[in-house]
Amino acid sequence: MKDFRYLSGVSTLTLNQEACTGCGLCTIVCPHGVLAMGESRVEIVDHDGCMECGACTQNCPTDALVVTPGVGCAAAIIHSWIKGGKPACC
Amino acid sequence: MVQDDKKESTDCCGTEPSPAPCDCNTPATPEPMFATTGDDKVCCGPQTAPPSGSHERPGYRLWHFVKDFIETPAGPVPLVKTVLNARDRLGKIRVRWGIRRNQYQVAPGLYGVGRPNASSPVLVTANYKLSFDTLRSQAGVTQAWILVLDTRGINVWCAAGKGTFSTEEVVQRVKSSQLERIVEHRRLILPQLSATGVASRRVKKECGFKVTWGPVRAADLGRFLDAGMRADEAMRRVTFSVSERITLVPVELSFLPRYLLWVMAATFVLSGFGTGVFSFQAAWYRGMLMAVALAGGVFAGAIVAPILLPWIPVRSFSMKGAIVGVVTGLVIAAALRDQANSWEIAALLICTAVISSYLAMNFTGSTPYTSPSGVEKEMRRAIPFQAGAALLVPVLWVAAGFA
Numbered sequence: 001m002k003d004f005r006y007l008s009g010v011s012t013l014t015l016n017q018e019a020c021t022g023c024g025l026c027t028i029v030c031p032h033g034v035l036a037m038g039e040s041r042v043e044i045v046d047h048d049g050c051m052e053c054g055a056c057t058q059n060c061p062t063d064a065l066v067v068t069p070g071v072g073c074a075a076a077i078i079h080s081w082i083k084g085g086k087p088a089c090c
Numbered sequence: 091m092v093q094d095d096k097k098e099s100t101d102c103c104g105t106e107p108s109p110a111p112c113d114c115n116t117p118a119t120p121e122p123m124f125a126t127t128g129d130d131k132v133c134c135g136p137q138t139a140p141p142s143g144s145h146e147r148p149g150y151r152l153w154h155f156v157k158d159f160i161e162t163p164a165g166p167v168p169l170v171k172t173v174l175n176a177r178d179r180l181g182k183i184r185v186r187w188g189i190r191r192n193q194y195q196v197a198p199g200l201y202g203v204g205r206p207n208a209s210s211p212v213l214v215t216a217n218y219k220l221s222f223d224t225l226r227s228q229a230g231v232t233q234a235w236i237l238v239l240d241t242r243g244i245n246v247w248c249a250a251g252k253g254t255f256s257t258e259e260v261v262q263r264v265k266s267s268q269l270e271r272i273v274e275h276r277r278l279i280l281p282q283l284s285a286t287g288v289a290s291r292r293v294k295k296e297c298g299f300k301v302t303w304g305p306v307r308a309a310d311l312g313r314f315l316d317a318g319m320r321a322d323e324a325m326r327r328v329t330f331s332v333s334e335r336i337t338l339v340p341v342e343l344s345f346l347p348r349y350l351l352w353v354m355a356a357t358f359v360l361s362g363f364g365t366g367v368f369s370f371q372a373a374w375y376r377g378m379l380m381a382v383a384l385a386g387g388v389f390a391g392a393i394v395a396p397i398l399l400p401w402i403p404v405r406s407f408s409m410k411g412a413i414v415g416v417v418t419g420l421v422i423a424a425a426l427r428d429q430a431n432s433w434e435i436a437a438l439l440i441c442t443a444v445i446s447s448y449l450a451m452n453f454t455g456s457t458p459y460t461s462p463s464g465v466e467k468e469m470r471r472a473i474p475f476q477a478g479a480a481l482l483v484p485v486l487w488v489a490a491g492f493a
Contacts, residue, residue: 003400004330004457007464028303028321029285031328032459052461053251055285069251069286070462074452077466078473 188344195243230312250287364491387445408472411450433490
């Protein structure tokens with residue numbers, strides 16, 4: 001997906017390396033190679049590649065990863081602006 | 091047992107789950123699964139149809155993709171075909187155009203391909219029929235169990251995002267299908283993209299089955315299994331090729347008629363105003379000019395921009411759409427320069443660009459790489475411009491009628 005780059009510096013993904021146990025599960029489930037195994041802990045290697053799907057946080061055993069997942073669809077976001085609440089399905 | 095009754099339409103937002111299909115009783119004595127044409131010779135007339143098989147149940151109809159049934163300690167399990175037929179392919183074309191896409195589902199539960207046994211792998215998928223069909227036809231696995239979850243007819247990734255392809259559903263479906271009586275191992279292969287909704291460690295804790303994350307695409311499953319359940323880098327990454335983007339175009343278009351009809355009605359009304367108060371001839375003639383611009387905007391924003399996506403040299407989708415829309419608008423303006431005055435030409439150009447910009451921006455919801463935070467940021471910037479431009483169009487258009 002290196003051919004496809006979206007806006008940079010926007011993803012809400014954060015990694016607390018102190019809490020990381022180095023299990024590496026997040027590096028398996030991430031569909032964009034955002035995370036990679038360092039020496040004993042995981043590192044964010046491509047923060048701008050993150051699409052905030054939440055697969056890594058869902059599978060992190062120690063909540064070292066945090067992201068605000070959601071729907072990246074304009075119609076749903078407009079709907080949430082008008083009606084309030086979280087963007088739901090399209 | 092395969093259920094073929096039409097469930098009520100369920101969408102992702104808060105509808106009640108449909109009732110679970112009945113757990114049909116296993117016949118006490120083994121009977122032939124499919125009727126045999128034995129000694130039913132008749133004296134005259136055409137050959138009678140074979141007698142009913144033991145798989146038939148009052149009120150149920152067998153799906154065409156079921157080839158046979160296999161007896162298991164938890165009852166008979168349908169074995170499905172690995173080649174799609176004309177009905178499957180027509181159904182695929184239909185849902186790709188957005189027609190009754192929310193009701194394209196198969197009954198959740200356990201199925202098999204080949205003649206699976208107690209050590210065959212268990213592949214988990216969604217009950218969107220397109221997902222199920224892709225798995226059974228492309229996995230290239232000779233023997234496997236397929237555990238279909240009730241994702242309300244939604245594909246794997248979207249269902250995981252919406253919470254129907256969830257840890258709870260995996261656990262519940264493993265239990266209700268009595269998987270522990272059918273296989274001797276304790277391993278499930280889940281599509282990688284379902285990780286958004288499934289926490290693997292909780293699945294293990296709550297039903298004893300360990301989750302192995304399979305590849306993103308069903309077509310890689312055969313190689314994944316052959317490699318000892320190891321996925322290489324490419325199997326783990328989402329792609330968005332030209333053909334994948336073209337596949338999405340019809341469904342994008344299918345959302346539009348309901349809005350375009352209103353826009354067209356308003357266009358014809360506004361086109362009639364002019365120096366002679368209201369002219370039906372002007373309404374028709376000028377309305378058709380605007381219809382060309384609307385069509386141009388749809389063409390640019392919902393077809394050209396998605397296809398050219400990575401080659402349009404800006405990152406914001408609204409800008410990608412605006413660029414393609416301006417180019418398309420200029421072509422339209424050049425073609426219609428003798429039919430319209432300069433106010434009208436300006437309105438046509440802006441209309442094409444703004445529609446294209448909005449539709450391209452909305453395409454973010456269909457791509458596998460845009461983050462919601464990014465989409466929201468881009469929308470906060472783009473929508474004031476789009477709204478301003480969209481208001482300018484009718485103003486210019488009506489003014490042009492008096493020019």
